[in-house]
Amino acid sequence: MLAPVGRWGEREAGILEVAAALFDRRGYQNVTMADVAAEAGLSEGTLYNYFRDRHDLVLRVSLDAFEEHAVKAEHIAAEAQSLHEGVARMIALQMSILLDAKEIYRIWMREVRGAEDYGKLPARAMLRRYSTPMIHLLKKWLAPRDIPPGIDFGMMRDLIFGGVENFVQTAVLQERDKALDVDKTSWDIAGAYLRAFGGKLEARTKTLASPRAKTAQRKRARSG
Amino acid sequence: MLAPVGRWGEREAGILEVAAALFDRRGYQNVTMADVAAEAGLSEGTLYNYFRDRHDLVLRVSLDAFEEHAVKAEHIAAEAQSLHEGVARMIALQMSILLDAKEIYRIWMREVRGAEDYGKLPARAMLRRYSTPMIHLLKKWLAPRDIPPGIDFGMMRDLIFGGVENFVQTAVLQERDKALDVDKTSWDIAGAYLRAFGGKLEARTKTLASPRAKTAQRKRARSG
Amino acid sequence: MLAPVGRWGEREAGILEVAAALFDRRGYQNVTMADVAAEAGLSEGTLYNYFRDRHDLVLRVSLDAFEEHAVKAEHIAAEAQSLHEGVARMIALQMSILLDAKEIYRIWMREVRGAEDYGKLPARAMLRRYSTPMIHLLKKWLAPRDIPPGIDFGMMRDLIFGGVENFVQTAVLQERDKALDVDKTSWDIAGAYLRAFGGKLEARTKTLASPRAKTAQRKRARSG
Amino acid sequence: MLAPVGRWGEREAGILEVAAALFDRRGYQNVTMADVAAEAGLSEGTLYNYFRDRHDLVLRVSLDAFEEHAVKAEHIAAEAQSLHEGVARMIALQMSILLDAKEIYRIWMREVRGAEDYGKLPARAMLRRYSTPMIHLLKKWLAPRDIPPGIDFGMMRDLIFGGVENFVQTAVLQERDKALDVDKTSWDIAGAYLRAFGGKLEARTKTLASPRAKTAQRKRARSG
DNA sequence: GATGAATGAGCTTTCATTCAT
DNA sequence: TATGAATGAAAGCTCATTCAT
Structure with missing residues (x-):
């Protein structure tokens, strides 16, 4: 919307x-x-x-922010040249969201995902828009026979997003977040997940465009 | 009441x-x-x-609950016969915590880990007691030359715990949590992580004792 | 209500x-x-x-009330035709304050004068505005050589205000306050203090305007 | 009692x-x-x-403390060799009470004197025991024809006690209380009041016994 | 649409007092 | 008499929400 x-x-x-x-x-x-x-x-x-009320405002803030993220996730999935690159860029996106706007993410997880009645529908839709590109990516590039038993695509997505979230949280807590090399770390973590899920790894050659920088630009542009 | x-x-x-x-x-x-x-x-x-006050109560609830979890984590790490078994049981523990008392876990992560002043010391100590056994486990069984580049033990722990948390959350949200086979899923997820981090996989032979059942028992005993 | x-x-x-x-x-x-x-x-x-809070309200009540008193005290000091008249009118003012609003006076003495941090500056300024006119009066009319040894102007002010306060309190306690002739008593007490401090006494000729009546008028006007 | x-x-x-x-x-x-x-x-x-309750405790604390003061006041009145000496010692007593135990005095003034129903009788009696010695003293030594018009003995007592209270309060507030020479100041203030009320002044020859020191002794003795 | 004073339920916390043991 | 856990009535303060203008 x-x-x-x-x-x-x-x-x-x-x-x-x-x-x-x-x-x-x-x-x-x-x-x-x-x-x-x-x-x-x-x-x-x-x-x-x-x-309508405070809840509505909170919800809309989160929906709004996630809309941008969803668009980015869709782009990444659409333009990925390899699984490793795609997953790495998705992880980098997730990291930058958590580093730049972790409170919005928190709202999302606490208020929107958990809400029982209100706004459940648009919220669910948005969540899907954000998280399904990762599944599309995996489905496109992973050979079914390489996927380990007991692991499905939804699980992969949950493990990746959750793992990254927790990793960033720890980094922030330990005040290592400023020193974090998002691109490199994303690539390495993506590699680990590819191993886990039976994907083909690549050497990291080109730099990933940092969504973090883009976000900063957007903010500057808007407030002008 | x-x-x-x-x-x-x-x-x-x-x-x-x-x-x-x-x-x-x-x-x-x-x-x-x-x-x-x-x-x-x-x-x-x-x-x-x-x-003393509300904060104190919240803190104590969380500390109390985590004490039990920490003890269990330590046992698992001490008694593991293989990496696969140890990690699987650790994951099963984490799952059961999240299924039984996810809010306590949330308190822990938000109020206790993030607290700046109050009870920082005992809280930090408890956090370490809960999360280091996983690291000990990994350190003991993983051959350094098998560990992928860019991945360290702290990162592994964060990825595992975070991934599992997110996976359980999704299951709860989609109301699949009742049908979840904690032991089997834990084993499978552990397998994925072992692949990711260079560990040796095993076939799942014996049943893991479910900490979930134990917790339920304890509760029944206490409230009598 | x-x-x-x-x-x-x-x-x-x-x-x-x-x-x-x-x-x-x-x-x-x-x-x-x-x-x-x-x-x-x-x-x-x-x-x-x-x-802002209860303290603020209490403070403002007292400041507000004392502002009026301070203005009156300044007028009295400025317009006094003799020391006896000036001191008597100042005492009459003090009496009427205590009779009309002794609690406000109490707040002033206990909360405002004693406060360590909050609003100290405006409060101190107000206190000075109320209590220095008496000192000006005394300084203007008392010949230094007539002042008894060991007595200074600040002491005089404290003895006068404190004595009057206590006198009125006793009168209220003994329920003699309704029958109190403020003007006459003020004149007599002023006379006693002039003797004490080396001032020249006068015969009481004209009636002092009673600030008590004025106060009552103001209140009626406001609440309309 | x-x-x-x-x-x-x-x-x-x-x-x-x-x-x-x-x-x-x-x-x-x-x-x-x-x-x-x-x-x-x-x-x-x-x-x-x-x-019985908190009020009772507060009351008894104050009564108890004032009992001692009353005894001292009676001694001073009984043993005074001159009006100047007696009044000065009474003032010194009052000062030392205010300096050593101003809170007790405050309780007295606020809770006991003002109380409407409870304990009024013993409190009134005690108040009288404390404050009438001053009146006895004045009555004994002042020649009726020297007393200025409009001034009576109760008024004198109120003016003296109130003035001294206020003077000490100011001293405490301005942190001059440590440097206060109680005996000398009492003598000087007593002199001023004698001028005010028509009494005969004396030169200050002998040192007044400091009730302040006595109080300290008593406290030490008791807690042993 | 915009305003912002008014609302009042609701929260945390304190503490004099009681009473079963 | 002594205990001290339990009580519950306040108190001060916050803030989402309403509504007359």
Whole structure:
């Protein structure tokens, strides 16, 4: 779902952006509606013209952010020249998300994935858009007879994304995140997973475009 | 509401148990002190005879639960007859924790690991007790020359635990958790990781004791 | 309970007035935020739109009340035609404050004067504005050679204000306060202090304007 | 009312002493029953075998302390060789009370004098015992024809005690209290009051016994 | 649509007091 | 008498949400 155009749509997008930044800076549980309103230069009441309630705002922030990620994941899957490259770039994407906007990711995991009733449908759809490209990638390049017994594609995806998440979390906790070479590490980890799942490894030749840099650019462009 | 939970020292254990169950059912952020008190059959004020404040209670719940897990992890590492068996049992332990008490795990990861000041020392020690046995296991059985480049032991541990966590989460979300064959899946996933990290695989012969069943037993015993 | 007290800026003044009255009636330590809210016809939360916290409210009540007193004290010092008249009017002012709003005075002495950190600056400034006019008065009219040894101006001020406070307190306790002739008593007490400090006494000729009456008028006007 | 003798009485006296010390150190509003119990080496429940409730304890602490002061005041009035000496010693007593145990004094003024129903009778009696010696002194030495018009003995007492209280309070606030020469200042202030009330001044010849030192001695003796 | 004061339920925490042992 | 765990009524404060303007 794209943001509506025109003034109304712009303002909504502005609120979402401001809220995302605030959430990321302070943790979304510690951001009040008043904070968001103030940061957006609006009054509190106005927020409720755009979002049903706090939950809705949180949800939309996360959906919005994940939309971008989903698009990127789809590109990676579509353009991969090899399994190793594709998985590595997917891992690099995941890493950069966690490093740049881990709070949004947290919201996603806690509020959106776990939500029982509200917004479940668009959230599920978005989750699928983000996580299925990895499955497509694996399905395309892995020979069925090489896949170890008991392992399926969904499991692979879960193991990869979860493993990377945990690895980055530890790195952040140990304050090794600034020194992390995302591209190289992604390639190495991808290699490990290919071994695990019966894929063919490659030597790392060309540099992966860093989604991290792209993200930074986008942010600069928007706030201008 | 349960009947009041015993007297004296037992009462503290009872509160912890009741709180753990509540946290797990509703998410610890959504459980109030009044909820815990009511569920334990006590008045609100009484809680504060046992725990300095809410934070203390949350911490203690998590520490308490993890103590048991740590002990089990240490046993597994000490008694493993092969790498495949050890890793599989470790994964099975992790799975059962996540299936039985995923919220406690969440508390651990978010409140305890991330805490800056309070209880950092005992918490860190406990974390190490839980997560290092896996590293010991891997160090003991993996031949250094078989380990793929760019992969170290800490990374292996993070990838394994994180991957399993995510896999279980997805299973729970898709309501496949009841049908999950923890032992078999653990063995298969362990196999994948051994391939990934250069370990020697084995055929699965004997049944792993399910820590899940043991936990259930303990709980029944305590609340009597 | 009073009817809701006006709108906007008036509301703050209304809360302050209502709080001052409550404090005076029951002792400010025994007045809760809920009490103030109820008496002002507001909900509890609303109070916190006007005052950061309880301490802030208490402080503001006292500062507000003392501002008026300070202005009066300055006028008295500026317009005094003789030392006897000036001191007498200052004593009469002090008496009327204590009779009308002794709790506010108590807050001032205990919370504001004694406070270590918060609002120290404006509070100190206000205290000076209230208590220095008396010193100016004495300095202007007392011949240095007439002042008894060991007595300085600060001491004089403290002895006068403290003595009057205690005298009024006793009168209130013995329920003689209604019958108290503020003007005459002030004149007599002033005379005693002039003797004590080496000042020239005068016969009491004209009536002192009673600040007590003025205060009552202001209150009636405001609450309308 | 003297404390009962025997074990029961001793324990009660011990609690009172401990409570008085705590009150003075931290302000009596900030001392809980639990604090007093802990400091006295008793359990909380036991306190209630000796004191009906918190109010009763506070009251008794103050009564107890004032009993000593009253005895001293009576001695001073009985043994005074001149008005100047008597008043000066009375002022010195008041100063030392305020410097050594201002919290007890505060309790007295706030809780006891102001109390409407409870313990009014013994409190009133004690207040009288403390404050009438000053009146006796003045009545004995002041010639009625020298007393200025409009001034009576009760007023004198109030002006003296209140003035001294305020003076000491200011000194404490300005942290001049350590440097305060109690005997000299008392003499000078007494001189001022004698001028005010028509008494005969004297040169200060002999040193006044410092009640402050005596108090310290007593405390040391008791806690041994 | 925009405002922002008002709301009030809800939270954590304290502490004097009670009472079974 | 002594104990001390249990109590529960407050208290101060927060904040998502509403609504008259």
